[in-house]
Amino acid sequence: MKVRSFLVFFAFFISFLVPSFAKPPLLASKDIQETMSQLFEYHIDKKEMSTVLLERSLKIYLKQFDPSHSYLLQEEAAPFTQPSEQSLKKMLTEYKKNQFSHYFSLNQKIQESIQRARTWRRNWEQNPVQLVENAKKIEREKVRDEKYSLTLAELKERHYRRFVEFLSLHIKEFESQVTGKEAKIVALCEKQLASMENEYLGVNEQNQPLPVTELEHFVVLRILKSLANSLDAHTSYYSPEEAYAVKVQLEKGMCGIGVVLREGLEGITIQDLITGGPADKSGKIKKGDTIVEIDGESVKNQSFHRVLENMKGKEGSKTTLGLLRQEATQPEFVRVELVRSKIVLPDQRVDIQSEPYGDGIIGKITLHSFYEGDDGISSEKDLKKAIEKLRDNGPLYGLVLDLRENTGGFLSQSVKVTGLFITSGVVVISKYSDSSMKYYRTVEGERFYDGPLIVLISKGSASAAEIVAQAIKDYGVGIVVGDEQTYGKGTIQHQTITSEGPPAFFKVTIGRYYTVSGKSTQIDGVKADIVVPSVINFEEIGEAFLEYPLPSDWVDSVYEDSLSDVDPIARRWFQKYYLPNLQPKLTYWDKILPTLRENSTRRLQQNKNFQLFLKKVKEEVKPIETISFGTNDMQMEEAVNVLKDMIMMSQNTTAAN
DSSP, rough: OOOHHHHHHOOOOOOOOOOOOOOOOOTHHHHHHHHHHHHHHHHHHHHHHOOHHHHHHHHHHHHHHHOOOSBBBBBHHHHHOOHHHHHHHHHHHHHTTTTOOHHHHHHHHHHHHHHHHHHHHHHTOOOOOHHHHHHHHTTTOOOOOOBBBBHHHHHHHHHHHHHHHHHHHHHHHHGOTTTTOOHHHHHHHHHHHHHHHHHTTTTTTTTTBBHHHHHHHHHHHHHHHHHHHHOOOOHHHHOOOHHHHHHHHTTTTTEOOOOEEEEEEEEEEEEETTTTSSHHHOOOOOTTTTTEEEEEEEEOOOHHHHHHHHTTOTTTTTEEEEEEEEEESSEEEEEEEEEOOOEESSSEEEEEEEETTTTTTEEEEEEBBBOOGGGGOOOHHHHHHHHHHHHTSSSSEEEEEEEOOOOBBOHHHHHHHHHTTTEEEEEEEEEEETTOOEEEOOOOOOOOOOOOOOOOOOOOOTTTTHHHHHHHHHSSSSSSEEBBBBOOOEEEEEETTTTOOSEHHHHHHHHEETTTTTOOOOTTOOOOOOOOOOOGGGGGOOOOGSSSSOOOBBOOOOOOOTTSSSSSSHHHHHHIIIIIOOOOOOOOOHHHHHHHHHHHHHHHHHHHHHHHHHHHHTTTTSSGGGGOOSSSSSHHHHHHHHHHHHHHHHHHHHOOO
């Protein structure tokens, strides 16, 4: 879906899984060239700094701060968005000397724009009731700002719209709590916005200047982010906090006390408890409790970020939370001591559903990402257990593997997941900057599931999810249903996020990947065999819409595996046990695909709810609020209908034979 540029900028984390890691040393200017040297060493085609990359980085630095163009005027931004050739040459010379004056000048310009915007907001915030009323009206407004403002009056109006739109998010969140609390809602928005701005200003939450070393740290962090992202759309540099959040998602585990926090009108509260975490096991903490103390120190005047910092600690260390609980009669103060420990996240891994079909069932499994962590947790093992669980309910006649919004994860897991649906064979081919190639194979020798199979995709399916979908399509063991194509990310990244104690956290594009057919999903994505669009099918989402994406290409197919990259000694084993079990390219589903498409098209044309849905997302009927098409997952419903056609047609073919 199209994300408003304002929301990208003003987004603030109101929930967080409190982590634990050692505080790293502060960054300094001297760290920039050293870190970039590592990225150049790994990167697929960018090997040294250039004026082209420096020009990109200035634009990225500005975009990270002001994507909605609501802080700076065009004349203020122009020296950085349109730098002269002479200026860029000077930047390159300075870069080689570990000097970065242009970025510090840009940061100074940003600081001035923040102070100007704060003056405006202080005036607006004198009337919080009016702000809230305006925010209610602007909630559904679509704002697209592609150019910087030419005049101060235009810029002021734009910043007002952004602030009011940010306010509208909180109004929607607090719903019935709005009336009479307008001032608190406005104050919370200002607090969150100011917290982000403070890092650019170089001040703490009390508005006191940071030490020069800390100010330099934040500027250097942003410079590294900008320079890294200038290499390509998927090369990134991370702060330790950002790296930890990514690590949690990749490994589905963390160390902490197991609470999700939320900054509300009355303070920072416990929004949720992680099942099996210390807070959950204690039985003494409830959702809705407000944190008022951490280890005996009041958090009354602390920012959300500071509270998170104070809750960090090593595994096995203790912390004591002072909580205020709103009971029926009066608030109750509770003090709870907790010991930090490792936590396995049970949510957002695999969802299982089924529906009756004949004397058995049709299974629906949603895989949210491709993960691999401690204690043997992995997407492949969870998916295998899910299929086994479905089989416990009777014959499993068909399966929908739902990879919508699955943004990927570990490449190795995409290979193992694909291996559940083919016998043996190449799943992924990776190609690097020196043209060397590596082949990733599954060698199980048998299919764990070999019945009718649909992979359900959307434009949000990316990376490892695209590998699985394309490989299943290549081998002909299933068909792909959903949006016209997937996201289109066909590049491979090396990352230090899951490493132990790296000097820097980054991911860098080191190659491209291809499936057994030699196709790359880069830019073009995986094409659906049967198109059943979702709302995001019509949005500008995908690799093609990113800045600086790598182009697509192709390699030769490897259905007939020559084992060219296998060690001669190991090759004997592969020749004896692997080659005889190679998955052949099946053609049955391709042959009946025209009939499947025809049946699906007819059903969708006769489905009034689906036709109303199409009119809404294409904005053919206005106002769109007048349209009602139900709340069913129509994409999944049609995928199941296609699957039923597949089952019936395959059964008829078997009976005829």
